[in-house]
Amino acid sequence: MTASSPSRPVPSHQAATRTLLVVEDDRATLSLYRAGLKGLEGFKVLTAPDGSEAMALLRQEPVHVLVTDLNMPVMDGFNLITKVSRLYPHIPIIVMTGLDENQHLNTPLDLGAVRILSKPIRLGFLMDAIRTAVQAEPVGVIRGLSLGSILQLLAWEKKSCTLTVQSEAGMGLLYLNRGEVIHAAFRDQEGFPAVYEILTWNHPDIEFVETCRVERTIDTPLTELLLNVAIINDSLGPDPDSGPEAGMGPDPSAVRSGI
Structure with a gap:
């Protein structure tokens, strides 16, 4: 099990008006996202190492976009997507995974995710997907x-x-x-x-x-x-x-x- 990384907001050049939550159990990958997503202006970025800690964060403050891995300890991405789509249906969910389609069978989309991105993901591509998810949010x-x-x-x-x-x-x-x-x-x-x-x-x-x-x-x-x-x-x-x-x-x- 990967050790928990403390969640903290990433500073931005403009005032953050929305919150992004990134859920990833690999510490090195999470650090990469935390540093790279500084370029996502207008967002505060929170991180969690598993679905359980992500749910705890969701109970404490508003989140506008959720980006999650699938294979994680404690609570995996499939269970997290199921809970979020039931309790927080206004939050668009983007999945990032190293599994190929034959392994996940697009199950995240059936559970409520709006998009599946294959790892490794270029940060610029991920940021575009996040912006698109916010704009398309059916609220x-x-x-x-x-x-x-x-x-x-x-x-x-x-x-x-x-x-x-x-x-x-x-x-x-x-x-x-x-x-x-x-x-x-x-x-x-x-x-x-x-x-x-x-x-x-x-x-x-x-x-x-x-x-x-x-x-x-x-x-x-x-x-x-x-x-x-x-x-x-x-x-x-x-x-x-x-x-x-x-x-x-x-x-x-x-x-x-x-x-």
């Missing part, structure tokens, strides 16, 4: 509406989709099946704690893809979720930083737990 953007209003519209249309919700607090994910919120994730939180955290954010940026592949963990109807959020906001009072003592509503921790 819708919603502006000018509150998150509650957007959820009500999606409920009326009975949409199944995944919402990426970005605020000063971080990035959260809401998963909808036929207009109802069935799962949520924010950092290490899932289910009810995550959904109530996300729904209390003010003026978030929202993107979506029209797919939902997760299992249901939330059975509460949307109308009840939004009512509970109103109770939470009332209990927090006009200043969310002042804590629950500022308002006269019920204890938000009881509502956040789904009780």
